[in-house]
Amino acid sequence: MFRRLPGAVLLGSALVFGAGVAFQVSAQSEPEIAARAGEREWWSPGIDMTVPEMLTYSNSWGELSIYTEGAPIATKGHAFFEPIGANGRACVSCHQPADGMGLSVASIQQRWKETKGKDPIFAMVDGANCPTLPPGDAASHSLLLNRGLFRISLPWPPRDPNGKAIDPEFTIEVVRDPTGCNTDARYGLTSDQPRISVYRRPRPVANVKYTTHQNFGVSPFIGKNGLPTARDPETGRPTSMNLMSDARFPTLKVQMRDAAATHLEFKGRLTARQMSQIEDFERRVYAAQVSLVQAGSLVEPDGPPAFGPRNLARGEAGVLGNNTTRFVFPMGDAWKVAKPSETPEQRAKREAILRGQDIFMFRTFWIRDSMHLNTVGLGNPTKRTCATCHGMHMTGMDAANGWMDLGTTNLPWAKEVPVNPWTDKKAEMPLFKVTCKAGVPAHPYLGRIIYTQDPGRALISGKCNDVGTIVMQQFRALASRAPYFSNGSAASIRELIDFYDRRYNIQFTEQERLDLEIFLASL
Amino acid sequence: MERAVVLRGLLLASLALHSAASAAEDHLAFVSCPIVRDTKTVPCWLAEHEGETYYLGIQTDVSAPFSPPSLGHKVLVEGEKTDEPRICGGIPLRNVIVSVMPERADYCQTLLMAEDRYTLPFESPRPPGPSRGRLAFSFPEPEKVMPPYKSRSFQLRYDFDGTVGFRHPRSLVAVMEYASQINARSIVIKGYRGRTILSNGEALTEREGLAELRAKEAANLLQGAGLTSPEYVVTWDDEPQTGDASQRRIEISVDP
Numbered sequence: 001m002f003r004r005l006p007g008a009v010l011l012g013s014a015l016v017f018g019a020g021v022a023f024q025v026s027a028q029s030e031p032e033i034a035a036r037a038g039e040r041e042w043w044s045p046g047i048d049m050t051v052p053e054m055l056t057y058s059n060s061w062g063e064l065s066i067y068t069e070g071a072p073i074a075t076k077g078h079a080f081f082e083p084i085g086a087n088g089r090a091c092v093s094c095h096q097p098a099d100g101m102g103l104s105v106a107s108i109q110q111r112w113k114e115t116k117g118k119d120p121i122f123a124m125v126d127g128a129n130c131p132t133l134p135p136g137d138a139a140s141h142s143l144l145l146n147r148g149l150f151r152i153s154l155p156w157p158p159r160d161p162n163g164k165a166i167d168p169e170f171t172i173e174v175v176r177d178p179t180g181c182n183t184d185a186r187y188g189l190t191s192d193q194p195r196i197s198v199y200r201r202p203r204p205v206a207n208v209k210y211t212t213h214q215n216f217g218v219s220p221f222i223g224k225n226g227l228p229t230a231r232d233p234e235t236g237r238p239t240s241m242n243l244m245s246d247a248r249f250p251t252l253k254v255q256m257r258d259a260a261a262t263h264l265e266f267k268g269r270l271t272a273r274q275m276s277q278i279e280d281f282e283r284r285v286y287a288a289q290v291s292l293v294q295a296g297s298l299v300e301p302d303g304p305p306a307f308g309p310r311n312l313a314r315g316e317a318g319v320l321g322n323n324t325t326r327f328v329f330p331m332g333d334a335w336k337v338a339k340p341s342e343t344p345e346q347r348a349k350r351e352a353i354l355r356g357q358d359i360f361m362f363r364t365f366w367i368r369d370s371m372h373l374n375t376v377g378l379g380n381p382t383k384r385t386c387a388t389c390h391g392m393h394m395t396g397m398d399a400a401n402g403w404m405d406l407g408t409t410n411l412p413w414a415k416e417v418p419v420n421p422w423t424d425k426k427a428e429m430p431l432f433k434v435t436c437k438a439g440v441p442a443h444p445y446l447g448r449i450i451y452t453q454d455p456g457r458a459l460i461s462g463k464c465n466d467v468g469t470i471v472m473q474q475f476r477a478l479a480s481r482a483p484y485f486s487n488g489s490a491a492s493i494r495e496l497i498d499f500y501d502r503r504y505n506i507q508f509t510e511q512e513r514l515d516l517e518i519f520l521a522s523l
Numbered sequence: 524m525e526r527a528v529v530l531r532g533l534l535l536a537s538l539a540l541h542s543a544a545s546a547a548e549d550h551l552a553f554v555s556c557p558i559v560r561d562t563k564t565v566p567c568w569l570a571e572h573e574g575e576t577y578y579l580g581i582q583t584d585v586s587a588p589f590s591p592p593s594l595g596h597k598v599l600v601e602g603e604k605t606d607e608p609r610i611c612g613g614i615p616l617r618n619v620i621v622s623v624m625p626e627r628a629d630y631c632q633t634l635l636m637a638e639d640r641y642t643l644p645f646e647s648p649r650p651p652g653p654s655r656g657r658l659a660f661s662f663p664e665p666e667k668v669m670p671p672y673k674s675r676s677f678q679l680r681y682d683f684d685g686t687v688g689f690r691h692p693r694s695l696v697a698v699m700e701y702a703s704q705i706n707a708r709s710i711v712i713k714g715y716r717g718r719t720i721l722s723n724g725e726a727l728t729e730r731e732g733l734a735e736l737r738a739k740e741a742a743n744l745l746q747g748a749g750l751t752s753p754e755y756v757v758t759w760d761d762e763p764q765t766g767d768a769s770q771r772r773i774e775i776s777v778d779p
Contacts, residue, residue, distance in 0.1 A: 324655055327653075384651060
């Protein structure tokens with residue numbers, strides 16, 4: 001395959017130690033898995049180790065590093081790593097270092113095999129399509145096993161930060177309920193406390209100074225629609241509203257209380273100590289690719305400043321990079337000319353990465369009918385590039401309140417199973433019909449009736465215009481955490497690129513696809 | 524307007540000659556499908572009215588005073604005809620205000636390809652991709668307020684039939700900043716709705732109840748953003764105000 005980086009070899013002992021603990025259970029039942037332990041290290045809740053400064057893991061594209069800035073962290077007694085709730089999970093269960101602090105579907109499938117479905121990630125509460133289904137049956141966990149999706153159950157109608165019910169601009173019906181949860185008497189929309197279940201990917205918990213910055217675009221009013229910005233309940237300050245697919249939590253603290261209560265089934269309140277442990281780790285951990293097959297190291301001392309977790313730790317947070325003075329992902333000059341030490345393959349791959357970056361920044365296409373992009377002064381359509389939406393320096397997120405409708409969850413663009421007389425294939429995702437109420441302006445692109453698999457931000461705001469808008473994730477550790485998009489609808493980077501090609505009729509050439517793919521994999 | 528910035532030199536002479544009477548004659552207000560024409564750089568936006576093509580403006584970025592309209596919707600165009608050289612094949616309009624009509628108009632889909640004969644006669648303030656390190660337009664920093672504090676009024680303008688949108692944060696922030704600097708005792712908001720007389724004589728009136736909706740919405744926005752200490756006096760006049768785009772507005776007075 002490829003050489004391990006010198007730094008990674010040095011850290012090997014820490015890896016083996018961590019993995020050894022984690023794999024004790026599985027090694028007894030399925031010995032062939034143990035042999036792979038060096039490749040994909042699973043961190044089980046309650047793991048007892050010291051998180052080293054640098055951890056390196058392989059993935060199909062090369063290697064990823066997790067860099068923990070500052071003093072080493074002991075996982076014993078640490079609220080991010082301990083199974084503090086009732087179901088045996090810890091935060092780390094779904095935010096795995098080897099998966100770039102997210103959770104790949106490959107890891108999920110491997111855990112299913114190794115533990116015969118007993119790993120706490122499969123807890124019925126949200127690790128199953130619906131808690132009502134028979135446990136231990138793969139079919140009950142199909143969305144998690146096939147697409148890496150956890151169930152997110154949200155109250156309907158939504159409530160404002162003071163707990164007051166919001167009067168939504170639309171009504172919502174369940175058109176299709178393959179998981180059974182949205183029509184369930186206890187969990188569904190018609191229960192005493194109506195709730196809606198949507199299915200989403202874990203998001204990477206790393207590089208959080210970028211996702212929680214207080215810089216460009218943070219204002220008392222949301223730059224996309226003029227509504228008040230969610231504020232930090234402790235300080236009263238406006239936030240960047242870039243956490244979660246729907247920005248429902250303004251800060252890491254508010255988020256972790258909910259994560260503990262829902263994902264971990266933790267009863268009671270996290271203590272101040274537990275909260276500061278979690279936030280301290282979240283704020284110190286960085287994740288990014290560090291090497292790429294054939295291209296070699298991405299993090300040589302004079303290498304491109306976009307790459308690797310140390311550069312992320314050094315980078316300026318919350319500034320625009322959609323410009324030629326700073327760049328979203330700055331490449332610098334290091335790779336512009338061949339070095340004597342480079343092999344021809346290495347040179348070719350590095351040039352492909354540079355071309356991919358150019359496509360991301362400069363390859364124009366017509367961006368059309370995308371809510372909160374075409375509606376913010378650019379016109380519809382607008383001739384722009386990937387970096388128009390993905391403009392934040394170092395992460396490729398939107399600088400603030402980054403929810404937009406790309407069509408990943410709204411029809412007609414969302415991934416759907418064809419319906420016809422010649423197939424038995426059934427849709428896996430729920431489908432909702434949203435009807436904008438009379439007297440409310442219709443959605444500018446989708447009209448009054450919208451079909452969606454996940455209303456996204458609209459489940460929080462109650463706004464018609466927010467239906468299917470999703471907060472973009474950072475472009476980091478992509479190679480370690482497939483599938484992509486909040487609903488896991490793109491199985492690979494290639495499928496993600498194909499989605500854009502269809503959505504905006506970009507007409508990428510094969511070469512452009514390859515270049516863009518390798519560029520995204522190197523982040 | 525980007526056009527105004529670039530063409531200022533050219534326009535000055537002709538501007539001086541314009542009498543009030545001819546300005547009224549040159550005033551245009553019409554609703555039609557917008558047309559987008561690609562160019563070698565950024566797209567330009569046009570609209571047709573009575574067999575003539577008018578140039579509205581170009582794509583720049585969020586900072587621009589001119590925001591291009593939307594295919595799939597008609598556009599209300601208000602402005603004054605000029606005798607300046609055509610841009611992108613259209614007659615330039617002065618003081619142009621475009622307003623995306625809320626209803627879908629699926630047949631408004633004209634996207635014209637770039638042709639060598641249609642080039643922008645000026646450099647676009649923003650290329651069709653990354654900027655050159657700054658937004659296309661910049662705004663002056665609000666000046667520090669010194670006592671004795673006075674009442675100050677602010678105006679928020681709206682798209683036809685529109686409520687709050689992406690262009691309002693700037694004004695709303697200005698209201699909030701002034702209110703907190705002077706420790707405002709009261710915020711008086713008055714809402715209006717507009718009526719535009721189109722060039723064909725028809726009257727286009729904003730929906731009923733909008734004056735109230737706009738006024739109440741603004742109060743909710745300011746309070747929601749944390750400006751809760753002043754007392755709010757919210758009124759509205761739902762009688763349609765006949766005139767230009769400036770009638771689609773609310774007035775906010777911030778009082779010490």
